[in-house]
Amino acid sequence: MDLDTLPVISLGDDPGTLSARLGGSFRQFGFAMVRDHGIDAGLIAEAWRLTAQLFALPEAEKLGWFQPGQAGARGYTPFGREIAKGAQHSDLKEFWHVGRDLPEGHPLLGPSMPHNVWPTRPEGFRETFAALYGEFDRLGARLLGQIAVHLGLAADWFDAAVAEGNSVLRLLHYPPVPDQPGGAIRAGAHEDINLITLLLGAEEAGLELLTRDGRWIAVTPPPGALVINIGDMLQRLTNHVLPSTTHRVRNPVAARADRSRYSMPFFVHLRSDFPLVTLPGCISAGNPDRYPATITADDYLQERLREIGLKA
Template identity: 65%
Template sequence: MSLTSLPVLSLTMPKAEFAQAIGESFRTFGFAMVKDFAIDRDLIDRAWKLSEEFFALPEDEKRSYHNPAIAGARGYTPFGVEIAKDAKHHDLKEFWHVGRDLPEGSPLADASMPPNVWPARPAGFQDVFTELYRQFDETGATILSAIALYLGLDEHWFDKGIEDGNSVMRLLHYPPIPNLSGEAIRAGAHGDINLITLLLGAEEAGLELLFQGKEWISASPPEGAMVINVGDMLERLTNHYLPSTIHRVRNPNPERAKFSRYSMPFFLHLRSDFPIKTLPQCISADNPDRYPEPISADEFLQQRLREIGLKK
């Protein structure tokens, strides 16, 4: 393995060994590649088919599921709305968000966690993506238990923090690019807001991470593996011990520009009222506390949504 290639880790490894391996990959890259996860392959295949069918619907029909008042929290967000922090051009993508269905009467139900929106077609959309969300959620919790062990915490440390968490599954469509000469790219350089991101569908070339802030390297996994990366919330919680690495989706080579690109990231969030407070073991003389004042997960999210153009 070269110093700039990510190892592919298996969830069948012994728990302690996996925890150490994913922790080291996160420390080095802010990213990891993981295979042998417990998400049903047939379900994933059905999800890809339904995602393609939805994004092929007429523009007016898709836009009928767009509600600017909820800042993209659920349903459809049209092409060219989202922009990377500090970028000059909007991203070349459209997407659909599926969130958590909260128990009736939950105090967390607000504009940040509104009810899900479901399209009238394609048929089966709600059932497939409700189940896929559940399986993503369970896999994310498994990954977080390994991260907890790596940080010297109890393996269940994150459990309460993500219970009824504001996690979002995004169905992403990057349409064909007829003109590659513009400055806009499919997804501008950015860090993710959340704790960790689990990404399916990055096998198509384009996903790159900024290795040690100096060099763009490919983060495309082999078939059957997913990409997992540290988000800004986990970076803050660990006082930058685990880095939220800047990444992008660059435009394709000319021969691939006429094809769409699809992916499905699952943004695993803390519950909205969770106080993000620096972990004591991540503070030292060499790494003093960058964030002496805690911030709630929802306050952090709202701040970032404004920065990326989803909230005014």
């Protein structure tokens, strides 16, 4: 495998080899790029259009959908509120979260999984992003099935664990940065909290991952492809067999500094009450269990939200 180039893997490949190809890329990079994922291109284009319209709204209007005390769980989070773990500067971004809709009385409905916040404009926002959330949710479960097979588990091992998981679709806006802001970058070096992240490729460059030998390399999916990366919860479950790789969004080159960057990651999460217990097949004499203590997915999430400044 080329140590500097992520392979682009078709989800239409032979099922007998697909899990091995995905697993190989994840083991090497913590990332993979996939095409032929089945999400409608028209739906994606409409989502990009509405994302740009949302963040172009007046700041006062967007702040009306900010939910203080929710740690950014749903709705709008203003510019500069999130900081990478251990960083000195806040990220140069604002974002919006769409989560799973749960009915009244559902046992998981609460502070960690509240009701969605839907803006009154742009028109068609709720319908578009509810549909896109559903598409990402199905694709995430499909990819986890391939990961399960790669790990020697039943293909449906993750199904119940994520069926009502606290998965989040994040709409991101990185405003123009005509002046380099004293060490701050669009997204500081970090790892994701969740199981896996599905990322629609952004028009503007900037996403980079840190290789095992300490080099930053660009992650540039071809048109229509998705970037998939392993998060800390799956790294923990697999005892680091599948690594959660450090990545960042660097600031643009001067010629592109006057342009916004939009991004749309979908964070696949476990059920809030799921216990994070190391998979026995990922424990060996050479790789002893790093995590003998059990923690629920939600307790782990809350710890990390405090670390990145979204929760007091």
